[in-house]
Amino acid sequence: MIGDEILSGRTQDRNIGQLARWLNVQGIRLKEVRVVPDEIEAIGDAVNHLRTSYDYAFTTGGIGPTHDDITVDAVASALGVPVMVHPDARAILERYYADKGGLNEGRLRMARAPEGAELIPNPVSGAPGIRIGNIFLMAGVPHITAGMLEGLTGTLEGGRPLVSVTIGAFAPESEVAEILRSAEKANEGIAIGSYPFFKEGRVGGNFVVRSEDEALARSVADGLARDIEAAGYAVTDGGL
């Protein structure tokens, strides 16, 4: 995530959740997120860490036409390659802006890419995303990013999708902590999350069993539901 607008609190981020859910469907886990300011070195350091630590790295933000859009420069500099005008991107932008006043200096910025990059189609607003190696440079505006992700669906190598089964109860999480802990300990290949809430004047929690094995997640969630009901709380399948 690249952008002073997130770090200043001006803009509520929507891309972490959107990317996480899309990756789950591809069978890929989101393991780390960094939010950095519009500064070449901060972006480059984050990208270099993420691209070398994980299978894939995604950036959102900073690929538009204005002076604060420096993601392409930062990624090229991190990779040690020059920035070039990508001929296909230029052609796309020429067509897109043909009846909107044509290309100008700002619009042409959006045709720039690190040398060796491929384009990611943008069905919403012309200017393409960029793939170079295992790095994907996406838009900052969430519905434009959504269009780019749509085009990437099924093209990345993933494992089995992560499945979540949620149950909810008006039980204080401090009352069911031991039930959750022993269920997680007893079952290899699952993770159980506990998410407390306060609603309708009562405390409660949603308990989420995550696994790549759907049948296992379902059966662990069923066991949890039985134990929480035995402790005296009604359980709602699907969560509260």
Next chain:
Amino acid sequence: MIGDEILSGRTQDRNIGQLARWLNVQGIRLKEVRVVPDEIEAIGDAVNHLRTSYDYAFTTGGIGPTHDDITVDAVASALGVPVMVHPDARAILERYYADKGGLNEGRLRMARAPEGAELIPNPVSGAPGIRIGNIFLMAGVPHITAGMLEGLTGTLEGGRPLVSVTIGAFAPESEVAEILRSAEKANEGIAIGSYPFFKEGRVGGNFVVRSEDEALARSVADGLARDIEAAGYAVTDGGL
């Protein structure tokens, strides 16, 4: 930000924006965010980087009563200090749970703190936050974090608050990019952000001038407004 629930896309983060806005009022800039999973080493690495790179480091999440709440252990391990039961935290929890069934193993987890820590009052739900050195361990549930931040207001050393002045226009950002770029270049001590949108069937942008100098931010924004109007677009003070 600590939590599988953010990285799985289950929970929409609210704490980045909340913390950023609170810090602005304290005269402190949020410079970097990392979102990491519920894993001791990942949390410890992030905390060690952030506490040594910046004046203050804040964590949110992972200080509740359940097995996946491991922030205290991770921070203690990162600092090389033992985890202890904090006597004041234990007393707070004993009072809080006196009419709610008393302390149990899960609830007692919330009295644990790295050795040498101080407590941050929690006016909402009993279990306190924790301060150790320049690290602040806060709740994951946003309205509980809000209560903790309220209690910390005015206690941290900050500079001048960052001021933002926003103007908006139904102008494609690619048409005004050069105006924005030259205004930023001509004025030391300001940063200009450009945030495009699509609404009422038209493209436009909000343009945000940020500075610690309010008069400068105002005068740069006024200059931008004049230039954008001279380019043929109506400008709305305060943004669209």
